[in-house]
Amino acid sequence: MTNSINKSLYIHIPFCEHLCPYCDFTKLFYLPKFSKPYLESLFKEIDSYKLSDLETIYIGGGTPTSLSDEEFESLLKKVSPLLKIGGEFTCEANVENLTKEKLSLMASYSVNRLSIGIQSTHDERLAEIGRFHSFKKAQEVIQLACEIGFKNINVDLMYGFPNQNIDEVISDVKNIIALNTEHVSIYSLIVSPGTLFFNKNIKEQNSDESRRFYDTILSLMREAGFERYEISNFSKPGYESRHNLVYWHNQEYCGVGLGASGYLNNVRYTNTKSLKKYLQGQYIDEKEELTPQLLEEDYLLTHLRLKDGFSLDEYRELFHVKFDEKYSKLISSLNKNKYAIITPKSFYLTDDGLMIMDAILLDFYKLL
Numbered sequence: 001m002t003n004s005i006n007k008s009l010y011i012h013i014p015f016c017e018h019l020c021p022y023c024d025f026t027k028l029f030y031l032p033k034f035s036k037p038y039l040e041s042l043f044k045e046i047d048s049y050k051l052s053d054l055e056t057i058y059i060g061g062g063t064p065t066s067l068s069d070e071e072f073e074s075l076l077k078k079v080s081p082l083l084k085i086g087g088e089f090t091c092e093a094n095v096e097n098l099t100k101e102k103l104s105l106m107a108s109y110s111v112n113r114l115s116i117g118i119q120s121t122h123d124e125r126l127a128e129i130g131r132f133h134s135f136k137k138a139q140e141v142i143q144l145a146c147e148i149g150f151k152n153i154n155v156d157l158m159y160g161f162p163n164q165n166i167d168e169v170i171s172d173v174k175n176i177i178a179l180n181t182e183h184v185s186i187y188s189l190i191v192s193p194g195t196l197f198f199n200k201n202i203k204e205q206n207s208d209e210s211r212r213f214y215d216t217i218l219s220l221m222r223e224a225g226f227e228r229y230e231i232s233n234f235s236k237p238g239y240e241s242r243h244n245l246v247y248w249h250n251q252e253y254c255g256v257g258l259g260a261s262g263y264l265n266n267v268r269y270t271n272t273k274s275l276k277k278y279l280q281g282q283y284i285d286e287k288e289e290l291t292p293q294l295l296e297e298d299y300l301l302t303h304l305r306l307k308d309g310f311s312l313d314e315y316r317e318l319f320h321v322k323f324d325e326k327y328s329k330l331i332s333s334l335n336k337n338k339y340a341i342i343t344p345k346s347f348y349l350t351d352d353g354l355m356i357m358d359a360i361l362l363d364f365y366k367l368l
């Protein structure tokens, strides 16, 4: 991996002040005895790549804002010079530790996009899912961020909680719209093995209920002027996440930090999830060189999430095959059932198709 990289960088900060019972990300309790050596090792890993003039930088986690102000500033100081002028620099934050000091540090080190985990606008629900903020606090933090000058803010919302009814979903979406942010990510609760929710036998919503909730969410968001440009992401015009579009366009990027993954020089890699190994500089755990078949699978997996799907010309250039000919039978069946649309230039899934994207992908994979 010696070529210089000037596209995108993902940085994983695994620390959190509390561990949420539904979370299956790579995360650790924040403790200074771990965070200090972690940042030292992270900086060495960053230096091991030739990074410059990056179009996008994304600091995610975990909770980047759980770092102390001093640690947080050292991280921003390290990566900010790698961003090109006009680049997008996003930092994730939790409401409970997004202080005025952290916001000011971000503004002075060129962070120009915030992604804030709100998850619910109902305080009882927030307590139930192990979040330690109130919706009022979330409103105050967004107000403060706007006063400091942030003009590109994403908020995360979840739905599909146990015993949630449609009225709660409607009021969540309306409350989120009233925050007037530029971008909203909306995810349904997934109960993954190994989480506390899984051990407590908490069940995900059934698919009919989930569909009813999602249809309501879609129409409320569209009425408010948001476009769903990706299966779970809504933006006002011109505020799509440039960094995430790199993933969804299946383009290469560098990922650093505990458990982070990256895609460089036709190789997908995943970093170790062991803090011990990471601190010893044993960063990469797994590497996979992409065969033409894996590349095609990944291309479909990423592009079908997008409202615009993909260009048929690009598909032919990349895979030396005409998509509409190779998959003609499947395409006409999807088209007949209103799950997908093919035009002379592109192929994309409809709202109905996006709801069953996993099944559609499997049908394509069988024909690869």
Ligand code: SF4
Pocket: 015, 016, 018, 019, 020, 023, 024, 025, 027, 061, 062, 063, 094, 117
């Ligand atoms: S704050 Fe985020 S990363 Fe940390 S435990 Fe909760 S959901 Fe997971």
